[in-house]
Amino acid sequence: MPQDRYLEDIVPGETSTGAPIAITREAVVAFATEFDPQPMHIDNAAASEGRFGGLIASGWHVASLVMRDFVLSAPFGGTPLLGIRMDNLCWLLPVRPGDILIATREVLEVVRSSKNPAYGRIRMSTTVVNQTGAVAMTMETLIQIPVRGD
Template sequence: MSARYLEDLSVGESWEGRPIPITEDAVIAFASVYDPQPMHVDPVAAAQGRFGGIIASGWHVAALVMRDTVETSPFGDMPLLGLQLDELRWEEAVRPGDVLRARREVLEVNRSRTKPDRGVVRIGVTVRNQHGRTAMRYTNLVQIFARPTPEGES
């Protein structure tokens, strides 16, 4: 797939990623390394806790959505540089057996005034489960290159 440049994007453009299945083994494996709290790693303790069972770490969900972004390549071969993440909210617990899907929408497209060969794109991301309920949302600011100008043009 060829690269998509700053000029190729428009406010309101949106796309969905692939289904992201959540398994108990993956939830426990991730949390054992990165977020070893009982509701993420201990089925017995989790069953007695406020969630009534194992739930995924929010950081696990965020990492899975990032992988989905890379694998679905919404910007083609264009490498992206994340600059900022705002308004991260985990709105509903994610449980083994859930299937998530991330929807991304371009909220702003702005060329840099000081570096005209690039710009920034603000993207709204909403992650919903198989029931259509929002599990996570955030906005992301990424840097993306402008279309190169042919040699000799300015």
């Protein structure tokens, strides 16, 4: 795991890239069966006749995989983070079984809290591309992170 990083260590403009995320048919169907049971996510026949021409992953499944990738890639090490908000979540392309996704994150803003100076906020943008480089999903997140302890 990378070294723990705190608010003072983070600068706007820095980027990090996660590991490749493989999308499998089994995972698409399993996630959708439990959380988003629409035909385009769980039924091959219905999906092939629908507007996407085949099975696609739930956007919520993709967002969950990107979150898991963020936690596992640990760009701030083991420093405890708290998600405060997600804005501008956009699903721009269908994600299909067989796709390989890559998430790249950029720090947009770093601000120390005036209410609780032991913490600060990091605003980040995330762009998720598929194996052809086409953008499949974007979002912005606001994360609380501690300052370095004394």
